[in-house]
Amino acid sequence: MDNLALQCRCGQIKGRAIKVNPADGTRVICYCKDCQAFAHALKAGAEVLDEQGGTDIYQLPPARLQIQQGLEQIRCLRLSEKGLYRWYAGCCNTPIGNSLAPRVPMIGLIHSFIVDPEREAKLGPVRACVNLRGATGQIPKSQLDAAPARGYVGKLMLKILVWKLSGQGRPNPLFSTKGQPLASPHILSPGEKL
Template identity: 90%
Template sequence: MDNLVLQCGCGQIKGRAIKINPADRTRVICYCKDCQAFAHALKASAQVLDEQGGTDIYQLPPARLQINQGLEQIRCLRLSEKGLYRWYAGCCNTPIGNTLSPRVPMIGLIHSFIFDPEREAKLGPVRACVNLRGATGQIPKSRLDAAPASGYIGKIMLKILGWKLGGLGRPNPLFSAKGEPLASPRILRPGETV
């Protein structure tokens, strides 16, 4: 297992993801409209989205995420009152990741926050392409064949259950012990930017 170097674009936020193993098989490309809206709101679509509007995400339990510098720079957006918590660097608008809630032990780290020169080897290949209906272009068949979405949701739900039972939901650097978000979420209106 390896550690993964994390850093925002300007270097004010630094951290690491610990105990990373390609065998975890939790790397996905998400093509949903909400992930696209998040990238556009931060004016980071060129750095985040692929040619078809996909976001490369590595899913891990919160206990494996450590922020060592710049915690005060972390901000949060939600696209609706009940939407995902979408975390970013307030200093430079680098997308950091997504969380469902403080009770769900999973963080989806966005590749723009992964600053490790050995990222590809440490994370392994993309295991699933999800939310395909939101794609803005034709996804190459070779990518879909290599990373089919079928069965992935069940697999990640089992992982989340294992993380919960294994106590990997805490500590969560993005939420307090009482479940309060580190930064008060701003509800983003359609088309609004940061």
């Protein structure tokens, strides 16, 4: 298992994901409109979204995420009152990742926060392309065949259960021990950009 170097664009936030390997996390490309809205709100669409509007995400348990510098720069936004917690660097608007809720032991790291030169080898191939209806262009068939969405949710739920039962939900660097987000979430209004 390897560590994965993490850093925002300007370098004020640095961290690492520990014990990373392709079998113990899940790498997906998400084409949902919400992931696209998050990237556009941060004016980071060009760096984050692929040609079809997809975001490359690596899902892992929170206990394996360590922020070593710049914790005070981390910000949070939500696209609605009950939407995902979407974390980003307040210093340079680099998207960091997504969380469902403090009690769900999973964080989806966005590739723009992963600066490790061996990223591809450490994360392995994309396992699923999800939320295909939100794609802004035709996704190549070869990509869909290599990373089918079929069965993805079941496999992810099993991983989340294992992570929960094995105590990998804590510590969570983005939430307090009482389940409060590190930064008070800003609820994005329609059409708003940061």
